[in-house]
Amino acid sequence: MRETYREQLESVTSDLVIMAQIVRGAVRDSTRALLQADDAIAERVISGDEELDRMSEEVEHRCFSLLSLQAPVAGELRIVVSALRMAAELARMGDLAVHVAKVARLRYPDIAVPESLRGNFERMASISEQMVETAGRTLQSRDVEMAEQLQHNDEEMDDLRRSQFRLMLGDSWTHGVEAAVDCALLGRYYERISDHAVSMGARVVYLVTGEAPAGASHWP
Amino acid sequence: MRETYREQLESVTSDLVIMAQIVRGAVRDSTRALLQADDAIAERVISGDEELDRMSEEVEHRCFSLLSLQAPVAGELRIVVSALRMAAELARMGDLAVHVAKVARLRYPDIAVPESLRGNFERMASISEQMVETAGRTLQSRDVEMAEQLQHNDEEMDDLRRSQFRLMLGDSWTHGVEAAVDCALLGRYYERISDHAVSMGARVVYLVTGEAPAGASHWP
Numbered sequence: 001m002r003e004t005y006r007e008q009l010e011s012v013t014s015d016l017v018i019m020a021q022i023v024r025g026a027v028r029d030s031t032r033a034l035l036q037a038d039d040a041i042a043e044r045v046i047s048g049d050e051e052l053d054r055m056s057e058e059v060e061h062r063c064f065s066l067l068s069l070q071a072p073v074a075g076e077l078r079i080v081v082s083a084l085r086m087a088a089e090l091a092r093m094g095d096l097a098v099h100v101a102k103v104a105r106l107r108y109p110d111i112a113v114p115e116s117l118r119g120n121f122e123r124m125a126s127i128s129e130q131m132v133e134t135a136g137r138t139l140q141s142r143d144v145e146m147a148e149q150l151q152h153n154d155e156e157m158d159d160l161r162r163s164q165f166r167l168m169l170g171d172s173w174t175h176g177v178e179a180a181v182d183c184a185l186l187g188r189y190y191e192r193i194s195d196h197a198v199s200m201g202a203r204v205v206y207l208v209t210g211e212a213p214a215g216a217s218h219w220p
Numbered sequence: 221m222r223e224t225y226r227e228q229l230e231s232v233t234s235d236l237v238i239m240a241q242i243v244r245g246a247v248r249d250s251t252r253a254l255l256q257a258d259d260a261i262a263e264r265v266i267s268g269d270e271e272l273d274r275m276s277e278e279v280e281h282r283c284f285s286l287l288s289l290q291a292p293v294a295g296e297l298r299i300v301v302s303a304l305r306m307a308a309e310l311a312r313m314g315d316l317a318v319h320v321a322k323v324a325r326l327r328y329p330d331i332a333v334p335e336s337l338r339g340n341f342e343r344m345a346s347i348s349e350q351m352v353e354t355a356g357r358t359l360q361s362r363d364v365e366m367a368e369q370l371q372h373n374d375e376e377m378d379d380l381r382r383s384q385f386r387l388m389l390g391d392s393w394t395h396g397v398e399a400a401v402d403c404a405l406l407g408r409y410y411e412r413i414s415d416h417a418v419s420m421g422a423r424v425v426y427l428v429t430g431e432a433p434a435g436a437s438h439w440p
Contacts, residue, residue: 064301071291081284084304169398177400178389184401185408 020136026097031125056091131197150201240356246317251345265321276311351417370421
């Protein structure tokens with residue numbers, strides 16, 4: 001049975017929403033692998049990433065075929081153009097969760113994050129996970145206000161990152177170079193996941209209103 | 221004077237080629253700022269990034285207008301869809317050069333990279349710069365063979381990155397946590413710049429042949 005034009009457009013969006021749910025799960029699982037030194041969960045995140053890559057390619061093909069056969073304009077063209085970008089971003093967010101899982105696997109059975117930074121990473125991971133969920137939900141609901149709020153979560157991420165550096169570079173850091181290098185990169189991975197969630201929020205504002213949101217001089 | 225359809229398509233490509241040249245300059249300058257502790261050059265890279273963001277948005281608008289008014293198909297649609305992705309990647313590569321420049325600025329008048337890693341970073345930066353140049357040239361020439369070669373440069377980047385970690389985590393590292401954290405993140409930035417150049421190469425193969433290149437299971 002051939003899908004109608006509208007069904008095709010809707011399935012692009014619903015695939016992206018499913019991708020956001022998978023990414024959210026990958027962020028949650030990679031954090032569990034990291035903070036509980038759980039090798040099996042790390043493996044699951046790493047092997048599960050293929051599915052996200054496959055879905056991202058499928059969304060891209062579907063968008064290409066919509067552009068080619070339906071020549072959408074105005075709001076519908078914005079949906080397709082935004083979907084191309086969001087599919088790439090969601091695949092990238094999945095890669096970043098894989099990076100977290102790989103650090104967990106590398107240090108197993110030790111825990112890569114020292115006790116003194118555990119709370120910081122728990123909070124960072126929880127915000128990232130929540131931001132991915134919000135990005136997915138705003139995409140589904142087209143809620144511009146919720147999409148714009150994603151920018152605020154990002155500020156707390158910046159604060160957490162600054163705290164990490166203060167601790168790692170302070171005199172009380174007794175965990176050596178390896179733990180500091182791990183935590184610097186891990187912090188970077190979570191920060192990038194949240195950057196992409198902010199960028200998805202900006203895309204939702206654009207696809208609904210046709211305008212880039214205030215403060216989004218460019219989208220990471 | 222109104223541009224013809226063909227002129228519009230060509231100016232999308234030529235804008236991307238110019239963006240690649242600007243990114244190449246930003247990579248070169250940020251490396252100079254980093255390895256010579258040159259504050260003025262660091263500032264120039266940081267303030268110059270706006271231009272790349274502006275160009276990226278302009279390419280996106282132009283692509284949107286091409287899709288909307290001309291409804292390109294087949295090879296021409298591939299050009300426009302690839303251009304949307306490449307404009308975002310080039311803006312991102314510029315951001316990464318800014319990250320390098322910011323580390324240089326933060327440590328000024330000191331040099332963030334210890335002498336023992338200087339050669340490694342010189343090589344890494346030189347490969348990144350060259351890969352950006354190749355990505356721009358393949359885009360202009362549509363040379364599929366050259367685009368595919370970008371994957372090989374990437375392997376040397378991986379080797380250089382492994383050497384960095386060996387040195388930083390080895391017993392002979394006497395530069396402390398701060399220098400190690402700086403170098404881990406700097407290495408990551410250069411690595412990501414080269415990843416994006418590989419991805420641009422893959423896009424060129426796709427826009428010429430209509431097929432993803434072998435080994436590019438997905439594009440970073």
